[in-house]
Amino acid sequence: MQTVIFDVDGVILDSPHEQAWRAALAGFADPAGFTSAFYQRAVAGKPRSDGAVAALVGLGMPDATARAAEYAQRKQAIMQDLIAAGSFTVYPDALRALHRLHAAGTRLAVASSSKNAEAMLAGFTDLFIVRICGRDLPHGKPDPAIFLLAAAEAGSDPADCLVVEDAPAGIIAASAAGMAALGIARHDDAAALHQAGADLVLPDLDGLTEAALSALIKGTNHAKRV
Ligand SMILES: [Mg+2]
Structure with a gap:
C-alpha cells in the first residue's frame, strides 16, 4: 500500500522557524551571521x-553548549507567538497536491521533527492518516527513524x-529508510537535493501526480533493492 510521507516545514508550509531562531539570537550572537543559507545548512x-547547539556553535559562540537550552527556550516563545499570530503560509501547490492525492485515495502522512508542526497543520489534519510531529526519537534526520515510524x-x-x-x-x-525521495527545491537549491540522493527534484508540488508517484516508488525502490 503506497504512502506519501511529507516533511512539513519548507514542503507544506513556510514556517517562521528561521525568523524565530534569528530573532532569539539577540544577546547570544550576531544575528547578521544567521543567513538563510546558514539556517538551511546548519539548523533546518x-x-x-x-538546532540550538548547531546554531550557536556555527556562529562561533564560545560557551555554545552551556547556553543552548536558554536560546532554544527563547526561540520557542517567539515561535509560539508567531504561530498564534498566523505568521506562516501554507504553499498553495502543496494544498493542491494534498487534496489531489487524497481524492485519489493515496495514503498521506506527515513526519516533522518540529513540535510546532501540529499547530500549523490544524486546518487540514484530516487529510493525513498518520502524523508524526515532534515525537521524541533518539535521533533526528538524517537518521531514518522518523520515516520508518511513519x-x-x-x-x-x-x-x-x-x-x-x-x-x-x-x-x-x-x-x-529504503524509500523513494522527492526533493522540493523552492529556493534554487536543486543541486544540494540531487547531491543528497533525491530520485527526482521538482520546484514545487504541482508535478506530484498519481502517475509520478507510482513511477517514483516503483522505479527507485526497485533500483535501491538491487
Ligand atoms: Mg523541511
Missing part, C-alpha cells in the same frame, strides 16, 4: 535542542513509500 530539520503507523512497507523533503538531511534519511 533538526530537533530544537540540536511507514509502520501507516501500515506500509518502506519500499512502498515516497518521502517529500526540502532539506538534504531529509533526503538522506529517506534513502536510508
